[in-house]
Structure formats: structure tokens, C-alpha cells
Amino acid sequence: MSDFLIAPSILSADFARLGEEVDAVLAAGADIVHFDVMDNHYVPNLTIGPMVCKALRDYGVTAPIDVHLMVEPVDDMIEKFAEAGASYISFHPEASAHVDRSIQAIIDAGCQPGLVLNPATPLHYLDYTLEKLHHVLIMSVNPGFGGQQFLDSTYDKLRDVKRRIDQSGKNIRIEIDGGVKVDNIRAVAEAGADMFVAGSAIFNAPDYKAVIDKMRSELSH
Ligand code: DX5
Numbered sequence: 001m002s003d004f005l006i007a008p009s010i011l012s013a014d015f016a017r018l019g020e021e022v023d024a025v026l027a028a029g030a031d032i033v034h035f036d037v038m039d040n041h042y043v044p045n046l047t048i049g050p051m052v053c054k055a056l057r058d059y060g061v062t063a064p065i066d067v068h069l070m071v072e073p074v075d076d077m078i079e080k081f082a083e084a085g086a087s088y089i090s091f092h093p094e095a096s097a098h099v100d101r102s103i104q105a106i107i108d109a110g111c112q113p114g115l116v117l118n119p120a121t122p123l124h125y126l127d128y129t130l131e132k133l134h135h136v137l138i139m140s141v142n143p144g145f146g147g148q149q150f151l152d153s154t155y156d157k158l159r160d161v162k163r164r165i166d167q168s169g170k171n172i173r174i175e176i177d178g179g180v181k182v183d184n185i186r187a188v189a190e191a192g193a194d195m196f197v198a199g200s201a202i203f204n205a206p207d208y209k210a211v212i213d214k215m216r217s218e219l220s221h
């Protein structure tokens with residue numbers, strides 16, 4: 001798979017103007033909207049739920065919405081987000097009692113499933129699950145907050161996951177989340193990622209298009 005998707009994380013957007021912020025990043029060339037759901041239980045932060053996802057759909061957002069569930073338990077949120085207009089739904093396997101059941105619930109709800117691997121989470125969660133997945137989301141920071149530093153251990157992990165996906169022969173995307181910036185996006189792509197979440201790098205910049213253009217230019221050579 002060679003096409004690259006840029007996914008601004010709205011965690012770093014101005015929540016008081018969320019619809020406009022989403023319009024602005026999409027107009028600036030973003031492909032999908034990354035939607036971080038935190039429950040102050042699985043991670044030490046509290047964000048937004050299905051009502052906000054539905055509000056963005058009602059506002060007119062048609063781009064794919066990429067829901068990253070950092071909640072425990074997982075299953076109750078799956079149907080609610082599917083009904084609210086989610087396109088992709090990913091979850092952390094440690095937060096689900098029955099990982100295969102949660103993946104299947106996402107598929108049955110009509111969404112594309114992803115598994116999220118934290119920096120210290122081993123790859124064995126991909127055993128017997130990989131072929132059902134639309135994407136594997138590799139966390140390059142510990143989940144819970146935007147604006148953290150990219151962890152260099154992620155490069156080896158990306159290569160390991162890429163190797164496993166290549167061996168499977170399936171078109172499964174690798175999404176990277178945490179500390180992605182203009183100056184590391186190329187190395188991250190070379191290690192195997194093809195979906196790039198970026199929160200603070202985009203929303204803390206004065207010109208969203210300038211950042212996204214620079215990211216694409218880094219990805220194109
Ligand atoms: C962290 C979230 C990320 C976060 C990334 O738990 O999953 O999506 O918004 O933010 P940056 O790009 O600022 O590291």
C-alpha cells in the first residue's frame with residue numbers, strides 16, 4: 001500500500017469551534033479526522049464521546065472519522081459510535097475482555113476495525129486477529145495526552161508490524177499516533193506507517209495547510 005493518509009487529531013483543536021476546525025483541516029488537505037475518546041479510567045484524561053461525533057456528522061463532515069477508543073470496557077462504545085457516524089474504530093486490546101468479540105462487533109456495526117498497540121504492548125495481540133483488521137494503530141507515545149515526544153523504540157516496532165502484515169499478504173494499514181511532526185514523518189513512513197495522526201503539529205501551527213503540505217512533501221521523496 002503506497003498512498004499516505006494524514007489524520008489530524010482533533011484533541012489539539014479548539015473545542016469551542018470544533019466544526020470550523022474540522023472544516024479547516026480538511027480544506028487544508030487532511031484525509032481523515034482522528035477522534036480521541038478518553039474515559040479518565042483507561043487513560044488519565046477525559047475527552048469526547050459519540051454525541052460529538054454525531055454533531056460533526058450533522059454539521060456536514062463527510063470525511064472518514066477515525067475513532068480511537070481509549071476506554072475500558074470497550075464494547076458498549078462500539079455500537080454508539082457506529083450509530084454516531086464513525087468510519088474506523090480502534091481500541092486497546094488490554095481494555096477488552098474478549099478482543100476477537102470487540103473486533104467482530106466493530107465489523108458487524110459496519111465500521112472498519114483497528115487494534116492499538118501501546119509502546120510497551122507486545123505484538124502477540126496480532127496473533128489470530130491480524131487478518132480481520134483494517135489497520136494496526138501503533139502508539140508512539142503513551143496514550144492520554146497530545147503534545148508528547150515521539151518514542152524512538154517505535155521504529156523497530158513499525159518494522160516488525162510491517163513485516164507481519166507483508167507476510168499475511170493482506171492490505172492492512174499501519175497508523176502511527178503520537179509526536180508525529182514534519183521532521184520525523186518521513187522516517188516513520190520508511191519504517192512502515194501509511195496513516196499519520198498529528199495533533200499538536202497541525203493544530204498548534206498558524207497555517208494548517210503549510211504543515212500538511214510540508215508533511216506531504218516529506219512523504220513524496
Ligand atoms: C494521545 C492521542 C493522540 C494525540 C496525538 O493519546 O491518541 O491522538 O492527540 O497528539 P500529538 O500529535 O500532539 O502527539
Ligand code: ZN
Pocket residue numbers: 009034035036068177197
Ligand atoms: Zn489517538
